[in-house]
Amino acid sequence: MAQPPADLGDVASLDEARQEAGGTARERRARPDEDALADWLRDMTYLADTLAQTEAAPEPGPADALPLEVVPLPRPGRTALFRALVQHAFKDVYAYFFGGAGPAMRAVMQEALDGLDGGPLVVVGHSLGTVIAYEVLRERKRDVALLVTVGSPLAITEIQGRLARPPAVPDGVAAWRNASDLRDLVALDHTLRPEYAPEDRVTDVLVTNDSRNHHSIDAYLSQHPVREPVLRIFGDGPG
DSSP states (O other), rough: OOOOOHHHHHHHHHHHHHHHHTTTTTTTTOHHHHHHHHHHHHHHHHHHHHHHHOOOOOOSSSSGGGGGSSSSSSSHHHHHHHHHHHHHHHHHHHHHSSSSSHHHHHHHHHHHTTTSSOOOEEEEEEEEHHHHHHHHHHHHOOBBEEEEEESOOOOOOHTTTTOOSOOOOTTTBBBBEEEOTTTTTTTTTTOTTTTSSSSEEEEEOOOOOOOOSOHHHHHTTTTTHHHHHHHHHOOOOOO
């Protein structure tokens, strides 16, 4: 597919991310690795606009009769919603990789892991949280019965190029379940298996995330392919 051209909105989002990370576009030139991440921003923006245009507006009627796969907003509202998701996700990722926030974000998870002892360990990550979880588990070997990632950008080439270590299943992780929705703007690539060896530990699944932006963690966690391997480890408790 041909790369969509960058537009002024993409440039503005990149400049805003730089400013929030402690610099300005005038003070610093983009490095090649920043340009690569900007490619991801452009692709997300392109998909956001395409999705907003192609999702049919719902017909008038009772709310419970609306088709779940349609965001119940007029096209301008859907465009604004998807664009907001793109900008928020990009700023978070930019802050993590370029704004100096990465060590503090990883420290939160490291402290949480250090406070756990006994029983099988399941780690669940969403969006940028999947990158944080992955990098912590790559840095610190920990026996993990199941790693669950939802709405993850870890399959994106531009993200893989920024990881501290080459893509691979973290040592100690027995199984990895990766779930995404085809309409999720953050998870533009949906398969981890080809890049994260050994492949037999990784399972990629497509699910239907019927939230307003198709990226919500609540909708992901309600899906059977996400819940089933967790329940298999801990048993079918109440609810």
